Amino acid sequence: MAWREMTLTGWGRVHQARSRAARPERLSELQRALKGAEGTVAGVGAGRSYGDVGLNGGGSALLTTRLDRFLSFDEATGELVAEPGVTWRDLLDTFLPRGYLAPVTPGTAFATLGGGVANDVHGKNQETAGSLGDHVNWLDILTASGEVVRASRDQNADMFRATVGGIGLTGIVTGISLTMARVPGNTALVHSRRLPDLDSTLAALMEPRPGQPYTVAWVDALAGGRELGRGILEAAGPADGFVPEKQAKSLAMPLDLPGFVLGKAGVRAFNALYWRRVSAAGSEARVPWRKFLYPLDAILHWNRMYGRQGFHQFQCVVPHAGGPYAIRRLLEAFGRAGRGSFLAVLKAMGRPGPGDLSFAMPGLTLAVDIPNRPGVEELLRELEHITLDAGGRVYLAKDSALTPDAFRAMYPDLPRFRETLRRWDPEGRFETDLARRLRIREGA
Amino acid sequence: MGRAPGAREAMRAATEGTWVILGASSPVARAFAREAGCGADLVLCGRDLDDLGRTAADLRVRRGRRVDVVPFDALDEASHKALAAHLEAMPAPLSVFLAFGSMPEQAEMDADPALAVKTIQANYGGAVSILQHLAPILERHGTGTVVALGSVAGDRGRLKNYVYGSAKAGLHAYLQGYRARMFRKGVKVLTVKPGFLDTGMTWSAGPLPMAMAPDAFAKAVMKAVRGKAEVVYVPWPWRWIMTIIRSVPEALFKKTNI
Numbered sequence: 286m287a288w289r290e291m292t293l294t295g296w297g298r299v300h301q302a303r304s305r306a307a308r309p310e311r312l313s314e315l316q317r318a319l320k321g322a323e324g325t326v327a328g329v330g331a332g333r334s335y336g337d338v339g340l341n342g343g344g345s346a347l348l349t350t351r352l353d354r355f356l357s358f359d360e361a362t363g364e365l366v367a368e369p370g371v372t373w374r375d376l377l378d379t380f381l382p383r384g385y386l387a388p389v390t391p392g393t394a395f396a397t398l399g400g401g402v403a404n405d406v407h408g409k410n411q412e413t414a415g416s417l418g419d420h421v422n423w424l425d426i427l428t429a430s431g432e433v434v435r436a437s438r439d440q441n442a443d444m445f446r447a448t449v450g451g452i453g454l455t456g457i458v459t460g461i462s463l464t465m466a467r468v469p470g471n472t473a474l475v476h477s478r479r480l481p482d483l484d485s486t487l488a489a490l491m492e493p494r495p496g497q498p499y500t501v502a503w504v505d506a507l508a509g510g511r512e513l514g515r516g517i518l519e520a521a522g523p524a525d526g527f528v529p530e531k532q533a534k535s536l537a538m539p540l541d542l543p544g545f546v547l548g549k550a551g552v553r554a555f556n557a558l559y560w561r562r563v564s565a566a567g568s569e570a571r572v573p574w575r576k577f578l579y580p581l582d583a584i585l586h587w588n589r590m591y592g593r594q595g596f597h598q599f600q601c602v603v604p605h606a607g608g609p610y611a612i613r614r615l616l617e618a619f620g621r622a623g624r625g626s627f628l629a630v631l632k633a634m635g636r637p638g639p640g641d642l643s644f645a646m647p648g649l650t651l652a653v654d655i656p657n658r659p660g661v662e663e664l665l666r667e668l669e670h671i672t673l674d675a676g677g678r679v680y681l682a683k684d685s686a687l688t689p690d691a692f693r694a695m696y697p698d699l700p701r702f703r704e705t706l707r708r709w710d711p712e713g714r715f716e717t718d719l720a721r722r723l724r725i726r727e728g729a
Numbered sequence: 730m731g732r733a734p735g736a737r738e739a740m741r742a743a744t745e746g747t748w749v750i751l752g753a754s755s756p757v758a759r760a761f762a763r764e765a766g767c768g769a770d771l772v773l774c775g776r777d778l779d780d781l782g783r784t785a786a787d788l789r790v791r792r793g794r795r796v797d798v799v800p801f802d803a804l805d806e807a808s809h810k811a812l813a814a815h816l817e818a819m820p821a822p823l824s825v826f827l828a829f830g831s832m833p834e835q836a837e838m839d840a841d842p843a844l845a846v847k848t849i850q851a852n853y854g855g856a857v858s859i860l861q862h863l864a865p866i867l868e869r870h871g872t873g874t875v876v877a878l879g880s881v882a883g884d885r886g887r888l889k890n891y892v893y894g895s896a897k898a899g900l901h902a903y904l905q906g907y908r909a910r911m912f913r914k915g916v917k918v919l920t921v922k923p924g925f926l927d928t929g930m931t932w933s934a935g936p937l938p939m940a941m942a943p944d945a946f947a948k949a950v951m952k953a954v955r956g957k958a959e960v961v962y963v964p965w966p967w968r969w970i971m972t973i974i975r976s977v978p979e980a981l982f983k984k985t986n987i
């Protein structure tokens with residue numbers, strides 16, 4: 286098996302790690318690579334996690350992107366079996382023309398299914414559709430012993446619960462069975478509406494919307510006072526019929542933008558413009574699923590926009606009870622620090638995820654980009670406290686700053702997760718920088 | 730319920746017979762099969778049958794076509810005969826993508842003459858054998874394309890890679906004659922000389938300049954299949970790089986370490 290010394294980087298470009306990396310091209314090579322790997326091992330997908338969850342400094346990294354085959358598809362039931370390196374982009378390109386859409390997708394189509402399982406990702410339809418794990422029938426997992434084990438809700442159920450959202454610590458996912466959703470066309474009917482303040486934004490987010498399972502609010506993280514929480518609500522559902530989708534060529538962000546472009550004034554102006562773009566009365570448009578689900582994918586390497594120092598993304602979920610108050614406090618904290626990004630994303634969640642460490646819980650989730658500047662640690666600490674106070678949790682796929690104590694308090698099923706690790710990986714073969722930072726294996 | 734206008738139906742309509750992929754477990758061959766599967770049925774050939782089975786499943790899901798898996802070993806002539814027999818029954822015309830090969834470290838071969846001979850056999854002898862076996866079928870169909878992966882290593886023997894390079898040089902010469910033979914029957918023979926490709930073969934060398942991803946390579950080769958040229962470098966700048974490398978006088982070249 287061929288190895289290469291390389292530096293892997295989180296999507297936010299703050300965290301980096303030197304690892305010995307292999308990129309197997311077949312299952313047998315993956316197995317050989319695991320056997321031959323020195324030290325601890327982490328599976329790596331497309332590297333779309335923002336922080337250090339997919340990094341393993343000083344250890345080995347097994348890149349799964351070349352394991353990218355579909356293994357079967359049942360047109361009648363929608364059941365798809367795929368290798369872990371298949372991306373949501375592959376799913377869209379292959380199945381949307383036939384009338385199937387991934388039941389759940391993150392906001393980038395470049396993520397892999399293996400990485401998606403490991404973070405138990407969610408989409409704009411979480412409230413009704415749940416998280417990715419809710420649509421997974423079974424997983425094949427290459428475990429520390431070198432064996433491939435099948436896990437589902439009935440078979441090796443402990444392994445299934447630990448692997449869904451288990452941030453790669455139970456082994457390398459080698460096969461995923463997932464049920465695709467039927468859609469009547471390749472577009473979404475998207476309704477956009479401008480909302481003047483936080484109360485109206487939250488109220489709009491919570492309205493029941495039959496036929497519109499996808500909702501998201503883009504909130505101006507820098508508007509303060511009476512305008513705090515002003516935003517745009519997008520609600521969407523599947524539209525009938527297929528229209529030609531112009532394969533718009535992706536633009537690439539060629540260079541790191543100089544820091545001043547993202548200065549306070551620049552961001553404020555952008556946000557105000559963005560907000561005014563949508564009329565107060567609302568508008569309706571037919572938008573290709575690709576464009577609606579993956580607005581940022583049109584610009585490759587958009588993460589370079591934040592310059593060389595990189596950025597953090599903070600995402601938390603807070604339960605409905607006390608949720609609006611917590612969201613207000615979080616937005617106020619951004620406003621005080623003056624470092625919110627272009628936009629904050631606010632969504633409702635309706636179901637807890639099926640994994641021990643799944644992020645989702647019924648409530649409100651807020652995600653904000655924060656440029657990496659001096660003082661950012663204090664801000665992240667404050668956000669962590671507000672989240673913890675509200676009984677919420679921080680999303681590990683985005684995290685780079687959580688403390689072990691806060692993590693333990695936010696993820697109450699951690700003891701069960703550790704027990705499963707003890708059973709399946711007693712020697713601690715699988716490790717990541719995040720797992721070390723949060724001391725996930727201690728006591729495992 | 731509506732359907733995407735055209736996409737899959739158009740793919741099916743444009744059946745161009747059968748593409749035979751020799752050495753179908755390599756990432757480059759897998760990528761090429763995905764391209765070829767847009768217009769033709771496929772026969773995947775190689776030794777790792779479990780892996781070929783997975784690739785076949787992938788192609789059936791993606792392209793909705795007939796995909797067969799046939800065992801093939803460059804070093805086993807009996808498998809060449811059996812493959813030719815299998816192909817008699819596939820939809821005409823036949824096209825061939827020859828991508829098998831093996832590239833041990835030169836140092837290993839310097840220490841083990843038998844390995845050097847085996848490498849010649851796997852890269853050159855095997856290619857000659859299977860192409861000779863397939864020639865009568867190709868000639869009978871009187872159309873189709875043979876794509877064979879040569880190598881820039883075959884353009885000039887080098888200290889670091891001369892056994893493998895000599896096998897590819899032999900293949901290049903063989904293909905010139907084979908092209909003349911096939912031309913008389915309407916079959917196109919395309920020699921592709923890959924530069925650096927971003928695959929497991931080059932992974933441990935670290936990031937290489939202009940290394941091409943397999944899917945981009947496959948698209949470029951498919952373009953060449955439809956084009957006029959009969960010997961192509963992919964990526965194309967290698968044509969100029971090799972022109973320069975070939976022009977270095979032997980007295981000087983033998984002193985280099987490349």
Ligand SMILES: Cc1cc2nc3c(=O)[nH]c(=O)nc-3n(C[C@H](O)[C@H](O)[C@H](O)COP(=O)(O)OP(=O)(O)OC[C@H]3O[C@@H](n4cnc5c(N)ncnc54)[C@H](O)[C@@H]3O)c2cc1C
Pocket residue numbers: 296327328329330331332333334335338339340349369390391392393395396397398399400401402403404405406407408409452453454456457458459581682683717
């Ligand atoms: C623009 C953008 C939008 C996003 N929007 C959303 C969103 O809406 N909702 C959401 O939930 N997330 C979102 N994310 C986060 C992203 O979906 C997750 O971080 C996802 O896990 C990334 O997948 P990846 O393939 O890049 O995995 P990586 O980031 O490479 O790895 C993620 C984790 O998965 C593990 N892993 C990878 N492959 C395997 C495998 N085969 N077996 C076992 N473990 C493995 C790694 O060890 C690591 O712990 C977004 C990210 C971006 C950049």
